[in-house]
Amino acid sequence: MARNLLKRFIPTPAAIKSNPALHFLGDLLHDPNLFHLNRHSVSVAFFWGLFIALLPIPGQMPVAAGAALLFRCNLPITVALVWITNPFTMPFFFYLTYKVGSLILQSEPLMVEPELTWDWLANEFGHLWKPLLLGSVLTGLIFGALGYFGMQMYWRWHVNHSWRKRQKNRADKAVEEKKENS
Structure with missing residues (x-):
């Protein structure tokens, strides 16, 4: 599954917690949802990562990290998605x-x-900022919602697919054992 692939590239919670640059966050980094790969944590991370990626602001990564801490979603995925x-x-x-x-x-x-x-x-920003900000917030909300619901649907599909595959394997194994015993 993609979970195993992501686990290879995402830093471990211990590595992040032991980073001296992050000690000012204290116990905030001890929330298990910040590093667990579950449907809720990943879906919310997709929403915030995609939303913040489309905001025309400097320092998107710290903002995404703050959103992950505030909304208790997967921190590495939220921060990685702003690199879109x-x-x-x-x-x-x-x-x-x-x-x-x-x-x-x-x-x-x-x-x-x-x-x-x-x-x-500096000269053109006065004309650009309203449409840019409105368009960024709106497209960020749309893409964030698409990412959230898309991840929810993918996660459910993957769980159902894995469950059906396990059932089929068990049934096949039972048929083989029955043939061997006959």
Whole structure:
């Protein structure tokens, strides 16, 4: 299952708790939901990780870690999901969220050539922030909800599939034993 794959890449709770940079969190890191892979913890982590990934804020990882602590969901998954908007994908995602916000506000999207300079950002931010923020929150909520419900459905499917597979294996084994005993 994906659980075993994730366990290979996720740091152990002991490694995270013993990290000296995290001692200021005290007992907050001792909540078992922060590191357990169960349906609730992972689904909520998907919601918050995807929601925060689409917010145009600096320091998404600490914000995601704070959300994981606050909502008691899987910390490593929440933090890892914010990397969906990495430096390569961020322009695409934030342009999409800007367009969504412009559409909802019924404002004309700016047709200016974007520049990667602080001067351009300072001059244009007054026109960009409302549609960007609204679009980011809305798409974050939508993608977060899709991630939450998608993970819930996948988890249920996987449990049912594993259960049926075990039942079939038991039935096959019983048939073989019956043949051997005959």
